[in-house]
Amino acid sequence: MNSPETPLFHKGRLLYNLARARKPSYDEGSVVVVEGYMDVVALGQAGIANAVAPLGTALTEDQIGLLWRLAPEPVLCFDGDKAGLRAAYRAVERVLPLLKPGHSLRFALLPEGQDPDDLVKSGGVEAMEEVLAAARPLSEIVWDKEVESGTWDTPERKAQLKSKISEVIREISDPTVQGFYRDALNERLDKFLRPHQGASGRTGWRNERQNGGYQSKKPWNPRGNAKGGPAFRQPSTPQLKQSSLARGGDQGASRREQLLILTLLNHPGLLEAYCEDLSAVEIKDRMLDKIRNEIIDIAAVHAPLDREALRGHLDKRGLSDIAHRLESGTALRSEIFAWADADEQEAEEAWLHLLQWHQRAADLQMELKAAERALAEEMTDENLTRLKALHAELGGLSKF
Structure with missing residues (x-):
């Protein structure tokens, strides 16, 4: 740690x-x-x-x-x-x-x-x-965070608070969630700014916690662009959405996920050292994700595990069919490290390399989306070169 x-x-x-x-x-x-x-x-x-x-x-x-x-x-x-x-x-x-x-x-x-x-x-x-x-919901803490950053006793300060709340709402990407936050916070703001409610602007955790609370002396600086506003994102152009750059995807993800699970089935000793790493990696295939979670649960209770013991526990949980399908296929036969007769050290080294490769591919997918947005906003050579480079790197990972 x-x-x-x-x-x-x-x-x-x-x-x-x-x-x-x-x-x-x-x-x-x-x-x-x-x-x-x-x-x-x-x-x-x-x-x-x-x-x-x-x-x-x-x-x-x-x-x-x-x-x-x-x-x-x-x-x-x-x-x-x-x-x-x-x-x-x-x-x-x-x-x-x-x-x-x-x-x-x-x-x-x-x-x-x-x-x-x-x-x-x-x-x-x-x-x-x-x-x-x-425990209090996020919406209440969002409110406290903004209101406790100052005293809102003049028209100008009240206008500032309203602006700050609006900027916070725009930080929410999901349009449905953003809409409900806008309704909830604006309703609360309207009540808060009414003259008979007082103008001290002091509320929240500080008055509810034992032994006093936090006294904020500096106003909160809202996030956003250099001018203080939120970054505006234009939608991707139809041409960009139809291009091979935008359609590329990670074609090798399914194969990597199968190999990660197959190697664990045949070398469950990896779980003793890398259980947290396995928990953190994204597995999109629903059935493979299910067997991954079950393997982690089994290891938490029954470690150390050998191959036969793991199979027995999976069979009791009704998951032996998934393991059997992974082993009966021919597509992964060439990956020697994933099978039971592979050397343990070689299997460990290859599995860790595969895990790192898979995580990098997931990161690239996020970077690709950001690069696509950047190119949609500003069609520059630099943005296009960046998108092509990311696409090429992901293509290389997809060949595994």
């Missing part, structure tokens, strides 16, 4: 305890995100098994995606001090562009001066469960 980033170890794509928290999170319908791995350990000892933590970094887009695979509204739990509140607000900034129908975050703030271990020791697991049960 304290190791530096490497081509195979990306802290921003991993979560501590993700594999072991998967089943408890499914069972509870919720996952708890705490600030450090020692907090996860403390909660686990108290009986809260559905807890994970970033590996010493602020929450990333990749990690939010992982969390949404466990539960639609993960609960972010922060220490009740200024640093904790700042961390909560950073998470707000990160998640807004990613919001989609049915997926959000909730926020729980601990009493000031206490971390999860302190709270459990002083008040028992019930005290921690009360904090989690009182």
Whole structure:
């Protein structure tokens, strides 16, 4: 966890305890995100098994995606001090562009001066469960973040607050979610700015938390372009959508996904060292994703596993047919490392290389979308060259 980033170890794509928290999170319908791995350990000892933590970094887009695979509204739990509140607000900034129908975050703030271990020791697991049960929705934290950044007691300041709220709403990419946020926040803003409601502009967590709260002295600087407004995105042109550059896709993704799972079936010892990496990688094929998740769950309970033991557990869960189909096909026969008679070290090296390759392809897909938007907005040689280079790199990965 304290190791530096490497081509195979990306802290921003991993979560501590993700594999072991998967089943408890499914069972509870919720996952708890705490600030450090020692907090996860403390909660686990108290009986809260559905807890994970970033590996010493602020929450990333990749990690939010992982969390949404466990539960639609993960609960972010922060220490009740200024640093904790700042961390909560950073998470707000990160998640807004990613919001989609049915997926959000909730926020729980601990009493000031206490971390999860302190709270459990002083008040028992019930005290921690009360904090989690009182978690507040993202929309309320968005509101608090903007309103607590200043005092809104003049017409000019009220106009500034209205502008800030509008800019925050535009950060949301999904049009449906954006529309509901616009309705909710504008309704709240209208009530807030009425003269009989007062003009102090002070509300939110600070008045609800124990032992006082965070006093913000600096106005929040909204995100956007250099002039303070949001970046405007034109839609892709019909010509660009029909071009081979836009249609390319990752033709090798399905084969890589099959190889990743087939190698695990034949070399389950890889799970002992790389279970978190396996949890983080995106697998689009529904059945392969299902067997991946089941393999992780089995390893969490029954590790260490050998090949026959893993097959037995998969058979009990009704997944032996998927494993059989992977092995009975001829398309992967040439990939010697994926089969049971391959040398363990060679299988490990090849599997890790494949995993890195697959993740790079996923990153390229995102970069391609950004490059396509850039070219649609501004048809320059530089943007076109960038798009071609990304397309060529993805094409190379697709040949695996």
